[in-house]
Amino acid sequence: MTAAPARLTLEGIVKRFGTFRANDNVSLKIAKGSIHAILGENGAGKSTLMNVIYGLYEQDGGRILSNGKEVRITDPREAMALGIGMVHQHFKQVNTMSVVENVVLGLPGRQILNLDEDRRRIKELADELGSEIDPDQPMWTLPIGTQQRVEILKMLYRDADLLILDEPTSVLTPTEIKAFFVLLEKLRESGRTILLITHKLDEVMDLADRVTVMRLGRVEAELEIANTTPRELARVMVGRDVVFDIQHAPPKVGDPVLELDEITAVDDRGIGALHGLSLTVRGGEILGIVGIDGNGQGELAEAIAGLRSISQGRIAICGQDASGFDPSERKSVLKMGYVPEDRQKVGLDLDSDIAFNMVLRSFRAPPFSKYGWIDFKKIRAHAVDLAERYDIRMQSVSQRVRDLSGGNQQKIILAREIEDNPKLLVVAQPTKGLDVGAIEFVQRTLLAQRDQGTGVLYISSELEELLLVADRLAVIFKGRIIGDMPASEATSEKLGLLMTGRELA
Amino acid sequence: MFDFLIDPVQLANVLGTALRLSIPLIFAAMGGLLCERSGVFNIALEGQILFGAFGAAVGAFYFGSAYGGLVIAIAFGAASGLLLAVLGITLRVNQIVVGIAIILFATGFTSFMSRLLFPGGGNSLKLDGFSNIDIPLLSDIPILGPVLFSQNGLVYVAIFSVFAVHFVLFRTRVGMSIRAVGESPAAADAAGIHVFALRYACVIIGSSLAALGGAYLVLTQVLLFSDNISAGKGFIALAAIVLGRWQPSIAFMACLLFGLFDAVQLRMQFDQPDIPYQVFAALPYLVAILALVGLMGQANPPSSVGRPYDREMR
Numbered sequence: 018m019t020a021a022p023a024r025l026t027l028e029g030i031v032k033r034f035g036t037f038r039a040n041d042n043v044s045l046k047i048a049k050g051s052i053h054a055i056l057g058e059n060g061a062g063k064s065t066l067m068n069v070i071y072g073l074y075e076q077d078g079g080r081i082l083s084n085g086k087e088v089r090i091t092d093p094r095e096a097m098a099l100g101i102g103m104v105h106q107h108f109k110q111v112n113t114m115s116v117v118e119n120v121v122l123g124l125p126g127r128q129i130l131n132l133d134e135d136r137r138r139i140k141e142l143a144d145e146l147g148s149e150i151d152p153d154q155p156m157w158t159l160p161i162g163t164q165q166r167v168e169i170l171k172m173l174y175r176d177a178d179l180l181i182l183d184e185p186t187s188v189l190t191p192t193e194i195k196a197f198f199v200l201l202e203k204l205r206e207s208g209r210t211i212l213l214i215t216h217k218l219d220e221v222m223d224l225a226d227r228v229t230v231m232r233l234g235r236v237e238a239e240l241e242i243a244n245t246t247p248r249e250l251a252r253v254m255v256g257r258d259v260v261f262d263i264q265h266a267p268p269k270v271g272d273p274v275l276e277l278d279e280i281t282a283v284d285d286r287g288i289g290a291l292h293g294l295s296l297t298v299r300g301g302e303i304l305g306i307v308g309i310d311g312n313g314q315g316e317l318a319e320a321i322a323g324l325r326s327i328s329q330g331r332i333a334i335c336g337q338d339a340s341g342f343d344p345s346e347r348k349s350v351l352k353m354g355y356v357p358e359d360r361q362k363v364g365l366d367l368d369s370d371i372a373f374n375m376v377l378r379s380f381r382a383p384p385f386s387k388y389g390w391i392d393f394k395k396i397r398a399h400a401v402d403l404a405e406r407y408d409i410r411m412q413s414v415s416q417r418v419r420d421l422s423g424g425n426q427q428k429i430i431l432a433r434e435i436e437d438n439p440k441l442l443v444v445a446q447p448t449k450g451l452d453v454g455a456i457e458f459v460q461r462t463l464l465a466q467r468d469q470g471t472g473v474l475y476i477s478s479e480l481e482e483l484l485l486v487a488d489r490l491a492v493i494f495k496g497r498i499i500g501d502m503p504a505s506e507a508t509s510e511k512l513g514l515l516m517t518g519r520e521l522a
Numbered sequence: 523m524f525d526f527l528i529d530p531v532q533l534a535n536v537l538g539t540a541l542r543l544s545i546p547l548i549f550a551a552m553g554g555l556l557c558e559r560s561g562v563f564n565i566a567l568e569g570q571i572l573f574g575a576f577g578a579a580v581g582a583f584y585f586g587s588a589y590g591g592l593v594i595a596i597a598f599g600a601a602s603g604l605l606l607a608v609l610g611i612t613l614r615v616n617q618i619v620v621g622i623a624i625i626l627f628a629t630g631f632t633s634f635m636s637r638l639l640f641p642g643g644g645n646s647l648k649l650d651g652f653s654n655i656d657i658p659l660l661s662d663i664p665i666l667g668p669v670l671f672s673q674n675g676l677v678y679v680a681i682f683s684v685f686a687v688h689f690v691l692f693r694t695r696v697g698m699s700i701r702a703v704g705e706s707p708a709a710a711d712a713a714g715i716h717v718f719a720l721r722y723a724c725v726i727i728g729s730s731l732a733a734l735g736g737a738y739l740v741l742t743q744v745l746l747f748s749d750n751i752s753a754g755k756g757f758i759a760l761a762a763i764v765l766g767r768w769q770p771s772i773a774f775m776a777c778l779l780f781g782l783f784d785a786v787q788l789r790m791q792f793d794q795p796d797i798p799y800q801v802f803a804a805l806p807y808l809v810a811i812l813a814l815v816g817l818m819g820q821a822n823p824p825s826s827v828g829r830p831y832d833r834e835m836r
Contacts, residue, residue, distance in 0.1 A: 073711075093712050093713075093714055108709075109709040109713070111710070112705070112706070113705055114701070114705070122702050122713040122715070123715045124714075126695060128694050129695075
């Protein structure tokens with residue numbers, strides 16, 4: 018593997034945003050026909066580096082060599098001409114257009130469109146990759162996994178032999194991930210080079226030949242996969258030892274803080290999502306909600322938060338009927354904290370600064386405003402204090418939240434929701450898209466809350482995470498809880514059965 | 523009140539008026555549609571019609587020919603489009619604000635300059651215009667013949683523009699790129715399309731088309747220039763684009779619909795002198811509002827319309 022010539026070489030790449038160095042003297046060498054992983058936490062500068070290679074950003078210093086020749090890439094067109102194709106984490110697709118239109122988009126050819134030949138070639142390429150794709154289907158009707166295949170196909174259609182994949186599995190379901198790995202192996206066998214950007218250790222261990230670990234914009238290490246271990250990688254990536262298992266003391270259970278009694282609700286399309294769901298969370302315990310995505314988890318969280326109305330049943334928070342309280346009163350009066358699943362759309366106002374996001378739910382009342390006047394000084398001081406205690410990495414509290422990494426965004430929400438000592442915390446998929454360091458932080462924070470007597474409802478599709486953190490587990494299936502057990506008695510097998518709707522004997 | 527609907531001669535008359543009144547709407551709607559499909563809001567259509575009308579008067583006055591008017595009208599339209607493009611695409615100023623600014627500027631500029639340039643003011647002009655072209659045989663068909671086949675050249679250009687815009691958008695490679703740029707400029711950029719160049723081209727061509735609507739008014743209808751001659755047609759055209767769901771063919775029919783109601787209301791003004799004419803004059807606008815309310819929630823604009831593209835924005 019090491020004898021293969023370098024497909025792409027980076028020498029001392031520097032990219033600055035203002036005074037912030039997103040890439041600081043990054044060098045790496047990618048061997049032809051290999052799968053090379055770039056591993057790093059969110060905000061380590063991986064995506065920035067890829068955008069430099071792909072010509073979306075221009076580097077402030079350093080050289081890029083493609084097949085040994087120095088190149089200047091100032092535009093995706095030039096990258097493509099060099100055989101470099103990129104699949105972004107958020108796909109660059111036109112949803113309203115069909116597969117064939119998306120693939121052909123931007124390619125030269127006769128002005129009057131005739132896509133029959135393209136349709137045929139797309140089908141051929143799809144066959145080669147072992148997937149079934151109808152070239153005439155509109156993009157938005159395809160499952161995410163297939164959309165990703167179309168992205169890859171689009172690059173191959175342009176004769177790319179170096180594929181950059183930015184966090185490719187973050188959007189996929191476990192089954193899709195398996196199929197995706199097979200696809201990558203196939204691509205490597207066909208002699209193509211793959212640059213895999215990820216923060217998931219197991220992916221790197223399973224797939225890659227070599228790995229470059231980045232932290233805070235610099236290269237920390239470049240290692241052969243054969244000569245390393247997950248623990249070593251995690252340590253290099255985070256900069257300290259990561260404890261994979263969390264110790265927790267037995268819960269000191271208190272009074273119920275959340276009681277759901279036979280609640281019923283519909284989803285956005287008006288189809289029933291919750292069908293008489295009942296559960297209880299007590300103070301000082303973490304109740305994990307286990308289930309396959311789409312069994313009503315999202316609606317459950319929204320119903321408790323007051324963002325979705327229920328047609329039947331009763332929600333009581335700290336013994337009080339919640340029906341008359343709107344989302345903001347549920348926080349201020351009923352003492353409920355809420356960490357929504359979609360942190361970017363629901364949890365934060367991305368274009369506002371950190372300080373404002375910290376008081377998003379409380380700035381209308383004292384101490385942050387009096388007689389209708391907002392006290393910006395107090396808000397800033399509050400934010401500086403929280404940012405320090407929750408280890409939020411930023412330049413200043415007046416930075417836009419959009420420019421922060423996912424982990425830091427989640428910390429802002431946690432800080433905001435936990436700071437006024439809630440009795441109940443509802444968290445939905447709190448670690449989605451986060452790296453190991455941030456996941457550990459989130460879990461520790463939630464456990465600390467529990468030890469203070471807060472009741473936590475922890476909704477997640479990551480089974481292992483729930484087994485690690487929760488005290489009790491309840492399985493949700495088709496909008497109902499069909500079984501619950503203490504975490505100590507739970508096994509993946511038992512839960513797996515329940516998750517597919519089979520009752521335990 | 524509605525007797526004219528039964529009498530064939532009067533009906534032909536109303537239909538002819540309807541077509542005449544819808545031509546500026548068609549030009550403006552096709553121009554605006556092209557801009558919006560490429561992702562740029564062009565609410566300046568009203569001002570661009572006015573610019574076109576003024577340019578047509580200037581050209582026809584100084585060159586002494588309708589074709590001279592046409593050339594200057596297009597130049598004015600293109601210039602206003604360039605202004606919109608520089609501000610709204612390159613400098614990323616809010617496109618609604620730029621649009622309003624262009625409208626206000628057009629109103630003041632054309633009123634002022636017409637007093638300066640035309641002896642006795644724009645109203646006293648007697649310009650050379652385009653005359654009607656009779657298409658042999660077809661124009662002899664009773665009722666519909668004169669309506670459809672005995673019109674001036676600009677009418678045929680307007681109808682041709684509908685086919686042209688449709689063909690370019692949906693049957694050509696560049697049209698596919700335009701639609702992609704309007705839906706998702708980031709995707710188009712990643713696919714190697716020149717987002718900015720394409721948006722500039724669409725805005726300049728679209729604005730020139732809208733200006734032709736103004737040229738039509740001056741060079742075929744009134745042969746003079748009067749202040750604010752566009753009289754809200756640009757806004758009706760915007761409504762036609764929405765009503766037409768950004769499809770050239772449907773937007774074309776929406777323009778005809780608005781034109782028809784305008785013709786009907788003119789007829790009713792004429793027939794009912796004892797009712798204040800403003801009541802009837804409001805009719806096309808009322809229809810526009812009702813049509814939009816009826817379609818509420820069904821229209822899907824190009825998803826990036828009005829959002830300037832910034833590659834380094836995350």
